[in-house]
Amino acid sequence: MDKIVEQTLLYDFYSELLTKKQKKIYEDYFMNDLSLAEISEQEGISRQGVYDSIKRTTKLLGNYEEKLGLVKKFDKNTQRVNQIYKYTHSLINESELDQKELQDIKAIQEIVETMLQEM
Amino acid sequence: MDKIVEQTLLYDFYSELLTKKQKKIYEDYFMNDLSLAEISEQEGISRQGVYDSIKRTTKLLGNYEEKLGLVKKFDKNTQRVNQIYKYTHSLINESELDQKELQDIKAIQEIVETMLQEM
Numbered sequence: 001m002d003k004i005v006e007q008t009l010l011y012d013f014y015s016e017l018l019t020k021k022q023k024k025i026y027e028d029y030f031m032n033d034l035s036l037a038e039i040s041e042q043e044g045i046s047r048q049g050v051y052d053s054i055k056r057t058t059k060l061l062g063n064y065e066e067k068l069g070l071v072k073k074f075d076k077n078t079q080r081v082n083q084i085y086k087y088t089h090s091l092i093n094e095s096e097l098d099q100k101e102l103q104d105i106k107a108i109q110e111i112v113e114t115m116l117q118e119m
Numbered sequence: 120m121d122k123i124v125e126q127t128l129l130y131d132f133y134s135e136l137l138t139k140k141q142k143k144i145y146e147d148y149f150m151n152d153l154s155l156a157e158i159s160e161q162e163g164i165s166r167q168g169v170y171d172s173i174k175r176t177t178k179l180l181g182n183y184e185e186k187l188g189l190v191k192k193f194d195k196n197t198q199r200v201n202q203i204y205k206y207t208h209s210l211i212n213e214s215e216l217d218q219k220e221l222q223d224i225k226a227i228q229e230i231v232e233t234m235l236q237e238m
Contacts, residue, residue: 108207
C-alpha cells in the first residue's frame with residue numbers, strides 16, 4: 001500500500017481514539033500543510049512540543065493498527081469485494097442472461113457498491 | 120442483536136486494547152464462569168476490586184464501540200455478504216448456467232465464504 005494512503009487510512013480508522021488536541025495538531029500538519037512554526041504559534045506551545053505531539057500521534061496510530069489491524073482488514077476486504085464486482089461484470093458481459101438472472105446479479109452489484117462506500 | 124452475542128463481539132473486537140489484567144478478570148468472569156469470590160482469591164484483590172474491574176472493562180468496551188463502531192459494521196457487512204451468498208445460491212439453483220457462468224458464481228461464493236470467516 002502507498003505510504004500516504006496508509007497514513008490517511010490509519011487516521012481515518014483511529015482518529016476517534018485520539019484527543020481533540022492531538023487531532024487538531026496532526027490534521028494541521030498533515031492535511032492542512034501548516035508548518036511546525038505556524039502550529040506552534042496557533043496552539044501556544046513550543047515547536048518541539050508540536051513535533052513531539054505529531055510523533056506521538058503517529059506512533060499511537062501505528063500501535064492501534066498493530067492491535068486491531070483495521071487498515072489491513074479494510075485493504076483485504078476491498079480487494080475481495082472488488083473481485084466479486086469483477087465476476088458480476090464478466091457474468092453480465094459474457095453471458096446470455098434471462099431477466100431473473102440479470103436481476104440477481106445486479107442486486108449483488110448494488111450490495112458490493114454499498115460495501116465499497118461504507119467499509 | 121442478542122445481548123450475549125453483542126457482548127462477545129465487543130470483546131472479540133476490542134480486547135486487544137485492554138490490559139492483560141483487565142482481560143484475565145473479564146474472561147474469568149464471563150467466559151470461564153468464575154465467581155467474584157474465586158477471582159478475588161486468585162488475583163489477590165478484594166471482591167469489590169474485581170467487581171470494579173469488570174464494570175470498568177464493560178464500560179471501556181462500550182466506549183470503544185461508540186468511537187469505532189466495529190460491531191455495528193461487522194453486523195451490517197455480515198448481513199450484506201450473506202445476501203450476496205443468497206443471490207449466488209438462487210442463481211445456481213434456478214438457472215441454466217453454462218460452465219463459465221457457474222465458475223464465476225462459484226468464485227463469488229468462495230470469496231464470500233472467506234469474508235465470513237475473516238470479517
